[in-house]
Amino acid sequence: MKRFVATARGRVQRVSYREHVYNETFERNISGYVMNLKNGDVEIVAEGSEEELRDFINAINIIHRPIAVKSFTVRWEEATGEYADFEIVRGEIQEEIFERMDYAGNVLHSMDMKLDQGLQISKETLQVGKETLQVGKETLQVGKETLQVGKETLQVGKETLQVGKETLQVGKETLQVGKETLQVGKETLQIGKETKEEIVGLRSDTKKHLDDEFAEIRKELVSIKDALARAGIQV
Template sequence: MKHVHALISGEVQGVGYREEVKRLAFDLNICGWVMNLEDGRVEITAEGESKSIEEFLDKINIKKYPIFVEEVKVDEETYTGGFRSFRIIRDKDLQKELLSAILRGTVEIHEVKEVLLSVKQDTSAMLEKQDSMLEKQDSMLEKQDSMLEKQDLMIEKQDSLIKVTEKGFNDMKTGFREIKEEIHLVRDDFREMFMHEIRELRSEITEIKATLTRMQEAG
């Protein structure tokens, strides 16, 4: 297997040269790409069987009006196997490219169709990517909705727990208040009973003192 990079000079832009290169690549089962450069040259990257690559490089040296190749510079590079097909990398302004070629009378009808087909394929690919992105966005939104629902459920549980906790604290507060009141009552009862005992004890002491006094006086 071989991987080559080629730069083609001459009358090779706006004359259907890339379409010819693509047809040759298809016939020889070669993968890669071809594109126009701003300096007027055409750049090609190709991978395939060694014999097919050699034949391909020979056949792209086209000198048939309106195409005229002046020079083909080839560099052999490391084979990667990273291509599955051979494609034309179109200029950004496809309408301008197509109109220029038609006005110069250098593109056949089938070449026009091929350009339009390429535009259609590129558009379809873009739409597929957009659909894929929209599907991913929908999936993300669904996940976000699910997360929000879970968050709402957690918040509800937290609210419920807070209410239960508040009720527990309120019950404890009520219980403490009742205990405090009972303690006050017990203290009051105890104080009253204690004072009663003191009064009785004082009364008894007074009586004893009076009895002792009388006994002393009598003696």
């Protein structure tokens, strides 16, 4: 068991600092006292395990409106076991009343400031709410316009799909016509080959016939020439 004697300086009187110190002992096995000093400081004497005492010091060496501990000195000693529990040592009744009044005034002032801050926050929140509502309306309008565009896009997509189907059908028909045209081309080529063969054959027959005719004419001319020579006619 250990004991410390501490002095807290700063804004520690008439701000309910002693009540704060007292409340921090509730869940700790600590005995001793806290009391105001005439010079405006607060004295704390506490006994307990060293671990709990160190945690206790951290909990009471604070700056938290309206309390402001500016200096906290500690002197460690051996425990004496003279205290049964932890208590607040009160001063004269008039001093205690004034301290309560000062603390109440601080609390009211703090509540008033918080009320003003809360009112300001409420106004800002209301303004933000109005702006958010306006944004929501605009977002809804954009959503409606987007939905309309989506519907129109869907309609265009359907029409494009229909055109695609019709184009595919035309493509199939064109392919069929191409196949038929190719077949006609093949047949035309075959006819051309046959026609060429017939023409070649015809030219051959015609040439032979003409050669025979020319040969016969030459013979007749030679006969006529001989006949004229015999008649004494020179040709």
